Amino acid sequence: MSRKIKSISDPRISLNILSPEDVQRIHTATLDIIESVGVRFPSHKALDIWEAHGATVDRDTMVVKAPGHLIEEALKKAPPVYTLAARDPAQDLPLDGNHVYVGTDGCGVQIIDLETGELRRSRLQDVADIARVSDDVEEIAFIWTPVSAQDYPPHTRSLYEILAIWENTTKHVQTESIYSEEEARAAVEMAAVIAGGKEELRKRPVLSIMQCTTPPLGQDGGSLEAALVAAEAGLPVGFMTMTSCASTAPATLAGNLVVGNAEVISALAMIELAYPGAPVFYAAAQTAMDLRTGGYTGGGPEDFLFGGATNVLADFYNVPLSMGSFATGAKEPNWQAGVDNSLSTLMACISMSDMLLGVGLLHGSRIWSYEQMLLDCEIYDIVYHMMKGIVVDDETLALDVIRAVGPGGNFLAQKHTKKHMRELWVPQFMDRRPYTEWQEKRDGPRDWAREKARQILATHEPEPLDPKVSAELKRIIASLEK
Amino acid sequence: MTDDLFQAMAQSIIDGEVEDAERLAREALERGIDPLDAINKGFVVGVNYVGDQYAAGEMFLPDLVLAGEAMKAAVAVLEPEIARRGTEREMLGTVVIGTIEGDIHEIGKTLVATMLSTAGFKVYDLGVDVPVTAFVEKAREVNADIVGVSALLTTTMVKQRDVVEALEDAGLRPKVKVMVGGAPVTQGWADEIGADGYSEDAIGAVALAKRLVGAE
Structure with a gap:
């Protein structure tokens, strides 16, 4: 039986972060930048599309300058609502503006080995194992290729990764590791086998593709061409900006939003110009440079504000958002990881970002930790409960119960208590034991999370992929290896 | 069926239903059942179940307290008969x-x-x-x-x-x-x-x- 998916819906708390005037100013500034400065699209296919629609294209610098109305018209063609399909239809994810779904983070290069505790390079078996644990955990709605299968050849690695995920989970698969047209064609072919044909795939996209922009104001050629292949087949395609204050964007937050926005909406507009009505999504994980090292921070107040603000922009363009949250810069599951991942997730959830990326990685999305993965799920679970807000009605005001207990009594033995107590949050990993018990055992959340991951890997059997389908997918990958 | 009655007694504790526990205790007295049997074969079975479920993380403190209240109510009904028979409930x-x-x-x-x-x-x-x-x-x-x-x-x-x-x-x-x-x-x-x-x-x-x- 497939696991249900814990998604946030019907939120009862909200955030006031950008006024309509703020959004309009960011939008106007963005169009100004796209039209007057331009965005670099280093792909002749992409440039052809722009040229055919009347944008100014410089073939030498590969910079496109597009008038604002062209961008606006193109974005209007993007569907506001669509569904990320899963192998198991019961686990489909409608991106309808009223759900927040969590995925795994990606794409890490090292992993803390679950058995030995050693830090080592990631491999294909890790992708499979992480997918299997994700399949069992209800907080995780979709699986983003979590770590790189470095024991497989670079030009087919991304395909082995999605195969390993499909073989170990019935949930939706998303990848950001496909950067060439050839790989994208193979991925589409693989997805079509899973969906049961190209037309079925269009209706039920079991795979979605994310690409990264190249800030400031640039795209990656291979990524653009891979995205076009995916969009043609009807796979949802997103572009993620990771503009960083003071290095790849202005030091000011609003300026950062403009640069990132220009990258994302220009890419989405190009997709809509090529394939009107193609499902696309906004994706972002803006940040600020660490002022001392120049490095990626993986957290901090700027990141949290971007997490809250970006869905306001995505809503303005009426497309779903995939928001980078979690992604701590901490080296191990610790205080910093808890602070980073709690605040980023809270902010992205309050603004109802459609997808959150994602659980499990440390050190700025480089090191996979099963402990962090499950602790991140608990953070999400806390936010999930907070988003239910405070319901005020006769039943919850509980006047009869307050009267029955009166001054000085207690509410423990009230039927009302028994009826509602299971609405109260119960942690899996918080240490709420008596002090003496902790003193005796000296264990804690990390130990329990590790134990749980081990137990899932030892016992959870995902719904298997038909061996014939598996063989067919392997044949498609092999055809690229000739 | 005495077994059914014992089972209902255990259930009343598990559900934390004070009135049910009292009613079942009275029923036991009316049917001439040894009140110590009612406690040990009926109500205590429920107490143990609740304790086990709590230890397993499936039940919570209010469940324990409600079970305790129901148990107390049942024992209060049975106590006079226990005394009348000159028997005694073995306590820890x-x-x-x-x-x-x-x-x-x-x-x-x-x-x-x-x-x-x-x-x-x-x-x-x-x-x-x-x-x-x-x-x-x-x-x-x-x-x-x-x-x-x-x-x-x-x-x-x-x-x-x-x-x-x-x-x-x-x-x-x-x-x-x-x-x-x-x-x-x-x-x-x-x-x-x-x-x-x-x-x-x-x-x-x-x-x-x-x-x-x-x-x-």
Whole structure:
């Protein structure tokens, strides 16, 4: 039986972060930048599309300058609502503006080995194992290729990764590791086998593709061409900006939003110009440079504000958002990881970002930790409960119960208590034991999370992929290896 | 069918239904069932189930308290008949419990009392703001095995030591064990004042009491 998916819906708390005037100013500034400065699209296919629609294209610098109305018209063609399909239809994810779904983070290069505790390079078996644990955990709605299968050849690695995920989970698969047209064609072919044909795939996209922009104001050629292949087949395609204050964007937050926005909406507009009505999504994980090292921070107040603000922009363009949250810069599951991942997730959830990326990685999305993965799920679970807000009605005001207990009594033995107590949050990993018990055992959340991951890997059997389908997918990958 | 009745009794405890438990206890009396059988083959089965479910993380503290309330109600109905037959319910021990004088914090102490009673102890709850001498007198009167002293304030906690000393002066120690509890209390404090045990929560208090009377 497939696991249900814990998604946030019907939120009862909200955030006031950008006024309509703020959004309009960011939008106007963005169009100004796209039209007057331009965005670099280093792909002749992409440039052809722009040229055919009347944008100014410089073939030498590969910079496109597009008038604002062209961008606006193109974005209007993007569907506001669509569904990320899963192998198991019961686990489909409608991106309808009223759900927040969590995925795994990606794409890490090292992993803390679950058995030995050693830090080592990631491999294909890790992708499979992480997918299997994700399949069992209800907080995780979709699986983003979590770590790189470095024991497989670079030009087919991304395909082995999605195969390993499909073989170990019935949930939706998303990848950001496909950067060439050839790989994208193979991925589409693989997805079509899973969906049961190209037309079925269009209706039920079991795979979605994310690409990264190249800030400031640039795209990656291979990524653009891979995205076009995916969009043609009807796979949802997103572009993620990771503009960083003071290095790849202005030091000011609003300026950062403009640069990132220009990258994302220009890419989405190009997709809509090529394939009107193609499902696309906004994706972002803006940040600020660490002022001392120049490095990626993986957290901090700027990141949290971007997490809250970006869905306001995505809503303005009426497309779903995939928001980078979690992604701590901490080296191990610790205080910093808890602070980073709690605040980023809270902010992205309050603004109802459609997808959150994602659980499990440390050190700025480089090191996979099963402990962090499950602790991140608990953070999400806390936010999930907070988003239910405070319901005020006769039943919850509980006047009869307050009267029955009166001054000085207690509410423990009230039927009302028994009826509602299971609405109260119960942690899996918080240490709420008596002090003496902790003193005796000296264990804690990390130990329990590790134990749980081990137990899932030892016992959870995902719904298997038909061996014939598996063989067919392997044949498609092999055809690229000739 | 007596088995069905016993099963219903257990269920009334599991559901924490006080009225059901009382009704089933009366039914047992009407049908001439030995009240000790009603307790041990019926209600106690429910208590044990709730305890197991709690330990497994499936049930919570309010479930335990409601089960305790239902158990108490059933036993109250059965007790006169137990006495009339000249029989006695086998208890784990007798506990005198209260919140120390100057302190009116009740809930933790009451919770411990309920848990102990549900677990099979005979419990005398003296309430709050209880003078040191009252603990001693009651312990002598009911031949207590354990005296439990609760304090929530650092200013009243010091009187837990007075209870230990007063029991000693009265010649009741070391036969009468002393357990202490309350937010400011630690194992270190319990050791320092010569108390026999400390627990941070009600579940631990039951385990401690069982240990002190050699029931575990």
